Amino acid sequence: MQLFAARAFDPPGDIPALRKQVRALVAAHEHRWTLEQRTNNWFTFDAEFSRAMGAAGLVGMTWPKQYGGHERHSLERYVVLEEMLALGAPVGLHWIADRQTGPLLLRYGTETQRQKYLPGMARGEIYACIGLSEPNAGSDLASVRTAARRTPEGWRVNGQKVWTSGAHHCHAALTLVRTEEGSQRHAGLSQLMIDLDTPGITIRPIVDMTGTEHFNEIFFEDVLLPLDALVGPEGDGWKQVTAELALERSGPERYLSCHALLAALIDAVGPEPDDATAQAIGRLTSELWTLRQMSMACAAKLAAGEDPNVEAALVKDLGNAFEQELPRVVQSLITDDLADHGDLARLTAWLLVASPSFSLRGGTPEVLRGIIARGLGVR
Amino acid sequence: MSEAREPLTDMAEGLFGDLAGQDFAAAWPRLTEAGFETLLVPEAQGGFGGDWGDLAVLLKIAGAKRLGLPLAETVIARWLLAKAGIDAPDGLITFAAQTHRAPWGRHAAAVIVQSADGCALYPAAACTWDHGRSPAGEPRDALTLTGDPLVTIATADDLATLLGFARVAEGAGALEAALTLTVDHVSTRVQFGKTLSQFQAVQQALALLAEEAAALTIAANGAAVALDGWEQGLGALAGALPLFEIAAAKARLGLAVDRGVPIAHRLHGAIGFTMEYPLNHLTRRLMGWRSEFGGDATWQRKLGRLASAGGSKALWETLTARSDSLIPQG
Structure with missing residues (x-):
């Protein structure tokens, strides 16, 4: 029973030159970044770098030129992403706009919405977040209760979102709301593109266990939005949200979160590691190489216009397990005290504490395995 | 990917399933007749002209169908000999690579031996075997050389x-x-x-x-x-x-x-x-x-x-x- 077919990764253009461009851009900015920021890079915010990426044509790469995009191939974008992640460049500010919100507006948004948001997003200047989870709607996303009522003045929104990554730095939140009063589960949901400076919105950061403020609560109290904040047809929210998930699950961010630590281990032990260390590095490299092959195959399937829903769940579950194991493997090998100031100790300490987050963003292991089981026909 | 991959896999699906569980003497001639042995030998040298991707697909089918035969060994051996311009003898050719036991050594017509001293093809008459079995019960035999090689093989590959x-x-x-x-x-x-x-x-x-x-x-x-x-x-x-x-x-x-x-x-x-x-x-x-x-x-x-x-x-x-x-x- 085969769930995962191999596929050639075949972007057009000069890929080595594209990698060189990205590496040079990172080299020009990296003096600003701490070690911890570099390993937490898709949650680290550096507006100067996001704008530099925009200016270099590396945000909104696949979007039409009329909206500020560059009409590059999605696999060229994949190459840029994996380089940014492997090199530890902070891409957190524009990450969601580039990966999800922009493409979703291109697919479902009105012309006004596209004109309003996309060019700024592609310049690396307009940032977006995703308002999905609520206090009582996490893995069970269909139980969202935040309500938007259509009134003659516009949409009236009341409710609360939580775990919204980066909201405190973002201009807009694509928000899943219940637009049909009394509707249940997947029906009656819609997405609204909400400017976060609208009166009635309160954003409160939640300090996570690393001590970082990256996710937030968003409160909506009688927030009045124009009727054209609605994205796509009313009632299509669930369809829009699930269409995004493969984009969110199969990318290189699902196995490269701890790459900086593998790199630090390699650099700390030098070119001739002892047997035990060589073995650990080899084991981790074997998983890294395999996950990269899998992630690239998923990207190729997406690029061909197909939906790698099950493959994406496989990559994310295996990738998260690998990322979470990596700091534990390194910890078991090294003799450094975790309070030491060296790169290896600092990264190990940081990633041990940060790694529980890897399996919660984009679907828990149990949710992902449920999707895989459905792919196997047993659910 | 060679163009012939699909007919190749169709044939393999059927044949490998039939041969699973049969003993070597009965199954081997049927595998040979089907022409799988020369998969990686170029067409100009009388082979099938397939590539490593074809071999991977074929071996995957062999693994799935529980084909208990040294298909990989003989295909790789014939590729190596063709590359070196050596005429391959008929029958099973297996490997005694470094210190690894030779799969189906006792059934082989010839053996490619690779050690620190180099690489050479030995006839069965030059080999004595210490019989062993893998956890799956397949022959895995250790070689003692008692005669001279047929030919030495120039290869840089492990x-x-x-x-x-x-x-x-x-x-x-x-x-x-x-x-x-x-x-x-x-x-x-x-x-x-x-x-x-x-x-x-x-x-x-x-x-x-x-x-x-x-x-x-x-x-x-x-x-x-x-x-x-x-x-x-x-x-x-x-x-x-x-x-x-x-x-x-x-x-x-x-x-x-x-x-x-x-x-x-x-x-x-x-x-x-x-x-x-x-x-x-x-x-x-x-x-x-x-x-x-x-x-x-x-x-x-x-x-x-x-x-x-x-x-x-x-x-x-x-x-x-x-x-x-x-x-x-x-």
Whole structure:
């Protein structure tokens, strides 16, 4: 029973030159970044770098030129992403706009919405977040209760979102709301593109266990939005949200979160590691190489216009397990005290504490395995 | 990919299934007649003209169909001899590579021996064998040479590496087949008034098995395309055997067996532990293949040293330059 077919990764253009461009851009900015920021890079915010990426044509790469995009191939974008992640460049500010919100507006948004948001997003200047989870709607996303009522003045929104990554730095939140009063589960949901400076919105950061403020609560109290904040047809929210998930699950961010630590281990032990260390590095490299092959195959399937829903769940579950194991493997090998100031100790300490987050963003292991089981026909 | 891959796989699906479980003397001539032996020999030299991707697909089918025959060994041997311009003798040609036991050595017409002294082809008459058996019960024989070689073979390639690749491809087929058996079993077996597949705990365990099967399939494919890139002399893959990819894939086989095999057995209960039920013919091979031509420690260390040799920056540059070499140039 085969769930995962191999596929050639075949972007057009000069890929080595594209990698060189990205590496040079990172080299020009990296003096600003701490070690911890570099390993937490898709949650680290550096507006100067996001704008530099925009200016270099590396945000909104696949979007039409009329909206500020560059009409590059999605696999060229994949190459840029994996380089940014492997090199530890902070891409957190524009990450969601580039990966999800922009493409979703291109697919479902009105012309006004596209004109309003996309060019700024592609310049690396307009940032977006995703308002999905609520206090009582996490893995069970269909139980969202935040309500938007259509009134003659516009949409009236009341409710609360939580775990919204980066909201405190973002201009807009694509928000899943219940637009049909009394509707249940997947029906009656819609997405609204909400400017976060609208009166009635309160954003409160939640300090996570690393001590970082990256996710937030968003409160909506009688927030009045124009009727054209609605994205796509009313009632299509669930369809829009699930269409995004493969984009969110199969990318290189699902196995490269701890790459900086593998790199630090390699650099700390030098070119001739002892047997035990060589073995650990080899084991981790074997998983890294395999996950990269899998992630690239998923990207190729997406690029061909197909939906790698099950493959994406496989990559994310295996990738998260690998990322979470990596700091534990390194910890078991090294003799450094975790309070030491060296790169290896600092990264190990940081990633041990940060790694529980890897399996919660984009679907828990149990949710992902449920999707895989459905792919196997047993659910 | 060679154009003939589809008819090739159709034929393999049928034949390998028929031959599974038959003894060597009965099965081997049928495999030979079908022409699989010369898969990698160029057409100009009278062979099939296939590539490593074709071999991977064929070996995956062999693994899934529980074909207990030295197909990989004879295909790789004939490729090597053709490359060296040596006429291959008829019959099974197997390998005594370094200190590894020779698969089906006792049945071989000739043996390619590779050691620190070089590489040569020996006739059966020059060999005595210490018979051994793999966990799956297949012949794995240790060679003592008692005569002279037919011919020496000039090769820079480590043959155990190529045979290690073959085990990954076979393993990918076997683990996928174990997944299929397991899905079928839990979907039909009723306990506590419902099929086992309706229990969430069972679904979650099945998903983990599917992840390992998928990873191994992709690893086998990744190693095969690297081998094809190497033979075509593409970019960073030109030169020495693609040790990086094969080491990574063989090490991944170790992890996949370690994690996947126990799940397949656990979900089968006692039925999976019987000789009659087919699962053991897959899992005993997987357990054995994990060690053959270098086990976890060997390949993990080799890969770890390759990954460390130039520092971390070089590792990423190597990974990307090697896969970029495979991108078709429009």
